[in-house]
Every structure is written in structure tokens, then in C-alpha cells.
Amino acid sequence: GCAQFCTYCIVPYRRGRERSRAVADIVTEAKELVKSGIKEITLVGQNVDAYGHDLPDKPDLAGLLEKLDSVDGLCRLRFLTNHPKDMNSRLINTISHLSKVCEQINLPVQAGSDDILSAMKRGYSAEQYRHLVREIREKLPGIGLTTDVIVGFPGETAANFEQTVDLLNELKFDAVHIAAYSPRKGTVAARKFTDDVPPAEKKRRLAIIEKMQTETAAAINAALSGRTVEVLMECKEKDSWYGRTRTNKLVFVREFAGQPGDLVDVLVERTGPWSLQGKINGGKNHERKK
Numbered sequence: 001g002c003a004q005f006c007t008y009c010i011v012p013y014r015r016g017r018e019r020s021r022a023v024a025d026i027v028t029e030a031k032e033l034v035k036s037g038i039k040e041i042t043l044v045g046q047n048v049d050a051y052g053h054d055l056p057d058k059p060d061l062a063g064l065l066e067k068l069d070s071v072d073g074l075c076r077l078r079f080l081t082n083h084p085k086d087m088n089s090r091l092i093n094t095i096s097h098l099s100k101v102c103e104q105i106n107l108p109v110q111a112g113s114d115d116i117l118s119a120m121k122r123g124y125s126a127e128q129y130r131h132l133v134r135e136i137r138e139k140l141p142g143i144g145l146t147t148d149v150i151v152g153f154p155g156e157t158a159a160n161f162e163q164t165v166d167l168l169n170e171l172k173f174d175a176v177h178i179a180a181y182s183p184r185k186g187t188v189a190a191r192k193f194t195d196d197v198p199p200a201e202k203k204r205r206l207a208i209i210e211k212m213q214t215e216t217a218a219a220i221n222a223a224l225s226g227r228t229v230e231v232l233m234e235c236k237e238k239d240s241w242y243g244r245t246r247t248n249k250l251v252f253v254r255e256f257a258g259q260p261g262d263l264v265d266v267l268v269e270r271t272g273p274w275s276l277q278g279k280i281n282g283g284k285n286h287e288r289k290k
Helices: 009-014 023-035 061-069 090-097 113-118 126-139 158-171 190-191 201-224
Strands: 040-044 076-080 105-106 144-151 177-180 228-239 240-245 251-252 263-271 276-280
Touching: 023 040, 023 061, 023 090, 061 076, 061 090, 090 126, 090 144, 105 263, 113 158, 126 158, 144 158, 144 201, 158 201, 201 263, 228 251, 251 263
Parallel strands: 040 076, 105 144, 144 177, 251 276
Antiparallel strands: 228 240, 228 263, 240 251, 263 276
């Protein structure tokens, strides 16, 4: 569930308020999963940063990650989705010294305009978001940072949209998940706002961000060419195996004699905006936290 009530979102009305599971229950389940062969666990919440506020002893996500980081046999930990209003320095500092927490954060911004962020009831300004990203990158070098954006929200002017473009161009994310606004029956935006951005204009704005992000992602991934990255192999598709790095990059490998769940070092030979290609390398991995 979620207690944020962003004006465009139906989740609080469909799934109710946030409900946290007890730390002990999560740790017990994690241990059982590891016994069954699981190497990577993802903690999922509509607003995962709010974890624990509804429990009697008030645990938090940072403390939960510390507990899970000590589970023997577990190799990787991820968590999503974050809310910029609730992500804090304690969580960022904790991630920086936990070896199993992957260097990947999804931090939805939704818009780069303060007027639109206010209309969305997001609870932060564009400058506060920029400050948070700067802190994350300072304390977590090499982080794979992704975001979510909605274009064509009611009242979004051309100038508002350009502010979003400017923010994305400045911060340069590994990936941007883009959606055109559409009313959700029962939400504040559907009840009180007029869906006044024409469909053709929404499509045009989507295309602008998609083109820019393709170029950005290609440049970010190109920097990995010739580097060795740790990959958790997932599946074979046609003639290639694929898996993901700790920063959540998709990697394809042609020759692999192992099985799903193997952790291997891959020398990156080719890069593109959406994936990497390489070969198994016996060399030392350079992505893993020391």
C-alpha cells in the first residue's frame, strides 16, 4: 500500500495504506530462500523508504538491510521503489558500507517543474531532488540511478516540460521510465483537473525524452567498454545467456557453461543504450564493493 496520495495515483485507493512486515519474518524468509538456492533478493514496496513506520518498534529500511546483509549465502540485495521525500542520509550511508546491497537505486522524479510537482502532491521541489541525487552520487560512486517521469500532466506547459528535460539532461540517469499521463478514475487529478495536454503533444514530449535518454544511456554504457563486471546469470535466450550487473545493466554472453544463478565476471566488449555484450573473464571484478 501507500500513504502518499499523489494526485495521479490510484494505489492508495486500491491497496490501502502502507503495511510493513516484521523484520524477523523477512529475515526468516530470506534465510529460507537462500537455502533453496536463491542468490538475490529484492525488497518491494510502493514506497519502500517508509518501511517500518507502522510497526510497534519502528524499524527502518536501513536497519532491515543491515540484518539481511548478514544472511550467510545471500549474494545480492535490492530494494524498490523509493520516494525522494522519504529517502534520507541514514539510508544512503548504510547502503555505502553494506557489501550485498547492489549499487542501484530507482528514484522517481516524475517532473522537473516545481509547479507540476506541487500539483502532483509529490512533497519535494526540483532543487531538493537535485540535492538528493548529488548526495547519493557522492556517497555511492558508480551508482546505477534510474527514474520515472510522467509527461502531459494536467496544466503542464511547454515551459514546465522544458524544466523536466533540463533536469534529465543535467542529472543523466542510466534509465528513465517514461509515461504519458492518463486519468485514473477515483484519483484527485481525475476528479479535479482537466486533462488538457493533447494526445499528440504528449506523444511529442515522450519522443523528445526517449531520444535524449537513448543518447544518455549509450554514453553511460560506453564507459563500461573494456571493463570487467560481475554478472548474475539468469537465463539462456536463443544463442546467448543473459544476466545483470550489480548496477542492473543487462549483459549478454554467448559462451557460458554454467547455470542460472551463477555469479561470473564478464569482460565488456560491446555496449549499447539498453544492454552490454561480453565474454566470461577470469579477471577480478571491478564493480563489487570492497
